[in-house]
Structures are given as C-alpha cells and as structure tokens.
Amino acid sequence: MREVFVVGIGITSFTRLEYPLAEIAAYPGMMALKDSGLSKVDQVYVANMGGGRVNHQTGLASAVVDQLSLAPAGAETIENGPASGASAIKTGFMAVASGLCDTVMVIGAERMREVNDLESTDFVATLTHPHAEYIYGVTLPSLAGMFARLYMDKYKVTPRHLGMVAVKNHDHAMDNFFAHLHERITLEGIIDSPEASTNNPFVADPLRFYDCCPVSDGAACVILASGDAAKKTGKPRIRLAGVGQATDTLAVHDRKEPTDLLAARGAAAAAFKMAGFKPSQVDVAELHDAFTILEIAESEEVGFFKKGEGHLALEKGETRLGGSLPINPSGGLKAKGHPVGATGVGQAHEIVLQLRGEAEKRQVKGAKTGFTCNFGGFGNNVVCLAFKKEG
Amino acid sequence: MNIYGYKCKKCGTVHYPFRTTCKKCGAFIFEDKADRYQLVPLSKEGKLLTFTRLRSLPGDFDVPELLLGIVQLDDGNRITGQLDIPAPKLGMKVKGEIRVVRQEGYNTHRGIVFEAA
Numbered sequence: 001m002r003e004v005f006v007v008g009i010g011i012t013s014f015t016r017l018e019y020p021l022a023e024i025a026a027y028p029g030m031m032a033l034k035d036s037g038l039s040k041v042d043q044v045y046v047a048n049m050g051g052g053r054v055n056h057q058t059g060l061a062s063a064v065v066d067q068l069s070l071a072p073a074g075a076e077t078i079e080n081g082p083a084s085g086a087s088a089i090k091t092g093f094m095a096v097a098s099g100l101c102d103t104v105m106v107i108g109a110e111r112m113r114e115v116n117d118l119e120s121t122d123f124v125a126t127l128t129h130p131h132a133e134y135i136y137g138v139t140l141p142s143l144a145g146m147f148a149r150l151y152m153d154k155y156k157v158t159p160r161h162l163g164m165v166a167v168k169n170h171d172h173a174m175d176n177f178f179a180h181l182h183e184r185i186t187l188e189g190i191i192d193s194p195e196a197s198t199n200n201p202f203v204a205d206p207l208r209f210y211d212c213c214p215v216s217d218g219a220a221c222v223i224l225a226s227g228d229a230a231k232k233t234g235k236p237r238i239r240l241a242g243v244g245q246a247t248d249t250l251a252v253h254d255r256k257e258p259t260d261l262l263a264a265r266g267a268a269a270a271a272f273k274m275a276g277f278k279p280s281q282v283d284v285a286e287l288h289d290a291f292t293i294l295e296i297a298e299s300e301e302v303g304f305f306k307k308g309e310g311h312l313a314l315e316k317g318e319t320r321l322g323g324s325l326p327i328n329p330s331g332g333l334k335a336k337g338h339p340v341g342a343t344g345v346g347q348a349h350e351i352v353l354q355l356r357g358e359a360e361k362r363q364v365k366g367a368k369t370g371f372t373c374n375f376g377g378f379g380n381n382v383v384c385l386a387f388k389k390e391g
Numbered sequence: 392m393n394i395y396g397y398k399c400k401k402c403g404t405v406h407y408p409f410r411t412t413c414k415k416c417g418a419f420i421f422e423d424k425a426d427r428y429q430l431v432p433l434s435k436e437g438k439l440l441t442f443t444r445l446r447s448l449p450g451d452f453d454v455p456e457l458l459l460g461i462v463q464l465d466d467g468n469r470i471t472g473q474l475d476i477p478a479p480k481l482g483m484k485v486k487g488e489i490r491v492v493r494q495e496g497y498n499t500h501r502g503i504v505f506e507a508a
Contacts, residue, residue, distance in 0.1 A: 038493050118450035125449055132408040135493050135500035137448055137457045145443030146461055153481060204443040251408055252467040253461045258441070 001097045004080040005230035006352045006387070008036025008105075008223035014180045014337030015348065016113045017217040021048075021055045025109030026067035028221035032105065033068075036223050036233050042101035043074040047088035047108040047343040048121055049081060049387045055111050064107060074101075079129050084108065084292070084378030085220070085344020090243050092224045102229040108345030109219035118312035120215050124340065127377045131252040141212055143252050143378040144291035145204030145316060151259045151293060152206060155308040159206060161315065163191045165292035166210045166334055168320050173331025175361040180216045180337030211292040216337030220345040222352065236356045241277075242386030244270025250380050261301045263382040264373060268302035271371070275386035279303030282386075283367040284348035284354045288375035295319075298373050299327060304385065321362055329354065329362045344374035348385060355389040392489035393432035394503055396468055405431055422431050435487035436508060437464035442479045451495050462487070462505055472503040486506040 010031025017024050024047055032141035033039065046061040057063065080087035085108035092104040112120045125139040133143075151157060164203045167187055174177035190200040190210045200208045224240065225233065246266030249255050253264070272279060279302060287302070289295035296310040304325055305313050313319055319327040330336045330350040333343060351370035370387040396405040402416035412419055420428045442460035458474035462485055473492055476485070486504040492502035 117447075121447060122451075124451035135502050136471060136473050137445065137493060138459055138471060139449065140445070141447060142443050142445040142457075142459050146441040146446065146459065147482070149443060150441040201446070202444065204445045253440075253471045253472065254408070258461065302492065306426055309424060339422050347500075364431055 002094050002099055003227045004096045004224050005227065006222050006238045006348070007225045007230050007233045007235045007242060008032035008038065009221065009288065009349050009352050010035060011178050011220040011346060011349050012180045012218050014125065014216040014218035014339055016022060017111065020112045021051055021057055021109060022060065022063035022067050024059065024109050024111055024217060024219045025064045028219045028295045029064065029068050029105055029107050031219040032223045036235060038072060038103060038223065038233065041073055041103040041105045043092070043095055043104045044070060045076055045088040045092050045104065047078045047079055047084035047106070047345060048110060049079055049084050050110060050112060051077070051161060053123055054115050054120070060109070075323065081376035082340045083344060083381050084341040084384045085342070085346065085376045085382050086348070086372065086374035086385055089222065089240070089345060089348055089385060090245060090383055093240055093243050093312060096224050096226050102226045104224045105221060106224060106345060107219060107221045108342035110339035110341040111217045112339060113122060113217050114217050115324050125307065132251045132253070140290070140378060141204040144293060145207045147252070147258065147378070148206050148291070148293040151297060154259055155311070157293070157311045160187060160191055161296065161311040162207070162211050163187050164314055165289060165295045166190065168314070169289065169328050169332040169334040172321060172329050172362060173335030176331050176336060179331040179332070179335055180214050181331070181335045185210060204355040207291055207293070213290045213333040213338040216339040218337060218339035218346070219342050219369040220349045222345060222348050226391045237350050238355050239388045239390050239391040240385060242271035242273070242275025242390040243377065244268060244272070244274065245383045250377070252378055261297055261379045263379050264301040264375060265299050267384040268373060271324065271384040271386045275388060277369055277386070277388070281369055282371045284329060284351065284364040285325065285326055285327050286332065286350050287328060287373045288343070288374070289328060289334045290338055294375065295327060295332065298375065302371070302373055321364065326364050329364060344372070344383065347372040355387055360376040392501070394470065394489065395430045396433045398429045398431045400428060405468055407433060407470060427453060433468055433470060434464040434466040435503070437462045437485060439481060439483050439485050439505070440469065441481065442474055451493065460505065470503060472505055475504050475506050
C-alpha cells in the first residue's frame with residue numbers, strides 16, 4: 001500500500017449560502033487546487049447526502065468536475081449519510097494507496113437550507129429505520145435525546161456538562177472565520193439564569209437548543225496525493241496515516257447496550273492501528289458533536305478517556321484550546337456548523353490546518369498528530385481518520 | 392392487532408425489526424421463503440428504558456410535541472414507540488396499544504403507543 005498525503009485544502013463558510021449546490025461544491029475545490037499548486041487531478045470524489053432530495057440534483061460529482069473544468073478526470077458522488085465526507089476521503093485514500101490514482105480531489109458539499117427547517121429535519125430523519133423508527137416521528141434529535149437521558153443517568157453527566165461542551169465549542173468558533181455561529185454563550189445564559197428556558201428551550205429533552213448543531217450549507221475539500229506527487233508540490237508533508245470504519249445496527253433499540261457506540265469504538269481502533277499511534281498520543285481532534293452529548297461519549301469511545309469519564313476531562317478544561325487534548329478547535333459541528341455531506345471533509349480540513357501550523361489564533365501549539373471521527377446515522381456508520389505530520 | 396418479531400427457526404432468536412440474516416447464528420432467514428422464520432407477536436408490556444419529549448417535528452405532524460421512548464418488553468425484546476404518558480419516568484411499567492402513529496399524505500402508519508401500566 002502506498003503512503004497518502006494531503007497536499008491541498010479549501011473550505012467555504014459553513015452558513016446559509018445562496019449559490020447553486022454545484023458552485024458551493026466547486027469553490028473549495030478551486031481553493032485547494034490553488035493551495036496545492038496543481039492544475040489537474042486524476043479523480044474527483046464528491047460527498048453529498050441530500051442533493052437528490054433537497055436540491056433536485058443528482059450525480060453531483062459530474063456537475064462539480066465540469067464546474068472546475070477538470071474533465072476528463074474520473075468523478076463519483078459518495079453518499080454515506082452524515083459520514084459521507086470521511087467516506088469520500090476513505091475512498092480517495094484507497095484510490096491513491098492502491099496506485100490507481102496519483103492525485104485525488106475529495107470534496108464534501110451540502111446545501112440544506114434551500115428548504116425550510118421542517119423539511120430538512122424530515123430529510124435527515126430518513127436515516128432512521130423506516131418501519132421501526134421513522135413512522136413514529138423519530139428524528140436524529142430525538143434519538144440523541146433518548147441516548148442522552150440514558151447516558152446521563154448511567155454516568156452522572158449533568159445538563160451543565162452538556163452546556164460546557166456548547167460554551168467551549170462556541171468559544172473556539174469565535175476564532176474561526178468560516179464557522180456558522182460567531183456567538184459567545186455562557187453557562188449562566190443557557191442553563192443557570194431564569195431566562196435560560198427562553199434562551200435555550202428544550203428540543204428533545206434533556207437536550208436543548210444549544211445542545212444541537214445548526215443546519216448549515218457549506219463545502220470543504222482536501223486533495224490527496226501519493227508520496228512522489230506530494231513531493232513535487234512542496235507542501236508540508238501531512239500524511240493520512242490511518243483510516244477506519246465500522247457499523248452498528250440501524251435501529252438504535254436493537255443495540256445490546258444502547259449507551260455504547262460500538263461503531264465509533266471499532267472505527268477509531270482500526271484507524272489508530274493503521275496509523276501506528278495511540279489515542280494518548282493525539283495532539284488535536286475533531287469529533288462529531290452534532291449534539292453536545294456525542295462529544296462526551298465519542299471522546300470515551302475513541303479511546304481518549306475511560307468510559308464514563310469524558311465529562312470529567314471536559315470539566316477540568318482538558319478538551320479546551322490550551323488543554324492537554326483540544327477537541328473541536330474549529331468549533332465542531334456545534335458552532336462551526338454541520339452541512340451533513342461536507343462535515344467529514346471539514347473536520348479533515350481543520351486537522352490539516354492544525355498540523356501545518358496555519359490555524360492562527362486557534363492553533364494547537366506543536367500539533368503533530370490529529371484525529372477525526374465522522375459519525376453517520378445515529379452511530380450506525382462511523383469513519384475515523386488519523387493524520388500525522390512528517391519530517 | 393400486534394407487532395410481530397421474526398423468530399429464527401434455527402436458533403430461536405427473535406428479531407425486531409426484520410432482518411434477512413440472523414444476527415446470532417448467521418442463518419439466512421429469507422432462504423426457503425418463510426420456512427426459516429416464524430412470526431411471533433411481541434409482548435406489549437414492559438419497562439420504559441429511555442424517552443424524550445420531541446419539540447421539533449417533521450412537517451406532517453400537526454401536534455406541538457411528541458413523546459418517544461424505547462421500551463424493554465417483558466419477552467426480552469426492545470421496541471421504539473410513542474408514549475401517551477403525561478409524566479414519564481425511567482424504568483416505569485408501561486403497556487402498549489396499536490394506534491395510528493403517523494398520517495403522511497394518504498399513507499396511514501400504525502404502530503405501538505405506550506401508556507402507564
């Protein structure tokens with residue numbers, strides 16, 4: 001298997017974007033080409049979940065490759081729910097590692113705000129089990145709410161801990177120009193004060209408004225290259241060292257222990273094994289905090305903290321910028337935003353920026369290893385990536 | 392009316408929802424048509440494992456909020472359903488009934504709704 005490097009990155013703001021989906025997708029592709037100095041690539045993979053349903057556009061990759069005038073490069077659209085982004089990176093990794101391609105452009109793009117919030121909620125809810133969950137009105141926030149209630153009861157996690165994740169990630173996003181939410185929040189405003197119930201109403205109790213990520217438009221891109229092709233670009237040598245994926249039951253009630261996220265555990269273990277380093281050696285991580293409870297649970301499942309102790313590390317500030325393991329320096333899905341298909345690529349973008357030392361005010365000093373966890377469905381399909389700075 | 396589980400004829404594991412291959416013994420449940428599994432009505436009584444009050448609903452629901460829960464049934468299976476319980480509590484005894492749970496255009500979906508037992 002050949003080594004795979006990231007030689008170019010690009011991103012749009014994660015927000016509401018009033019451009020056609022294919023243009024949103026092409027923009028970070030253009031930025032990444034500029035970043036890498038390349039003018040063409042062998043293959044384009046475009047991760048997208050809702051084009052067909054929300055934007056009336058299928059076969060997005062064909063539109064994007066044409067937008068970028070990269071034809072006749074190969075192009076495929078990849079859909080794997082909210083883990084589409086990391087899945088597309090995994091596919092790009094396989095293409096370069098196998099020797100099939102020397103340079104691959106991986107784009108993640110989504111335009112969810114073309115429809116209203118009721119429709120986008122329903123669109124994401126189509127991820128749930130059609131007969132055993134969806135018909136009851138089950139949506140992703142409701143699965144997260146049921147998970148959170150059980151988890152908080154079992155591990156003594158309080159609403160304040162959830163609030164701490166939100167406050168931390170909102171703080172981080174203040175220094176990220178491309179983040180969806182530039183809004184500093186406090187525990188007083190969202191939990192403690194009498195106005196908290198108005199500021200921060202319940203969405204799927206115990207989860208409140210500020211426990212949930214926003215619905216975003218946006219796109220991100222990474223260009224992967226083989227060792228030789230990467231050397232020619234002269235870019236910092238950021239190696240995609242580990243790729244792992246694992247799946248779990250579609251219906252959440254079907255899991256033996258509903259507070260376990262076995263897919264996240266398995267995907268992380270596989271990524272670390274391939275990368276040859278341990279969770280304790282990670283300098284910076286981007287986790288899939290679509291709901292605040294997930295950042296806590298994932299930080300345990302991927303191996304950073306013992307099961308049931310993630311909220312204690314959070315409490316001590318270990319996961320904040322400046323702490324021993326900063327999680328979601330970009331603001332995470334919580335504050336950077338969650339354009340579903342783009343999220344996994346956005347996470348990789350942040351890690352590459354951090355490892356290059358180009359993250360400016362939110363830079364994790366001396367970061368040499370990075371990790372991402374992209375969580376599809378409600379934990380039924382998870383893709384983890386491990387990155388390493390070389391030389 | 393009942394909600395049915397699918398019992399693998401080889402090892403006896405009951406699956407809900409349906410799956411084509413048994414999770415426990417790997418038997419192809421669909422092989423030989425329906426010969427490999429047996430429909431068994433799931434129990435309608437059990438304990439409330441977890442729940443949430445959902446206040447952001449898909450557009451086809453014309454109610455302001457919906458109580459959803461996962462119930463550990465007395466027969467050992469688990470099921471997701473709606474709750475018709477004013478103040479649910481973790482671990483409380485519940486009893487289910489099949490009702491209309493969703494009207495999506497012309498499609499009427501029936502499913503299980505739990506009340507306090």
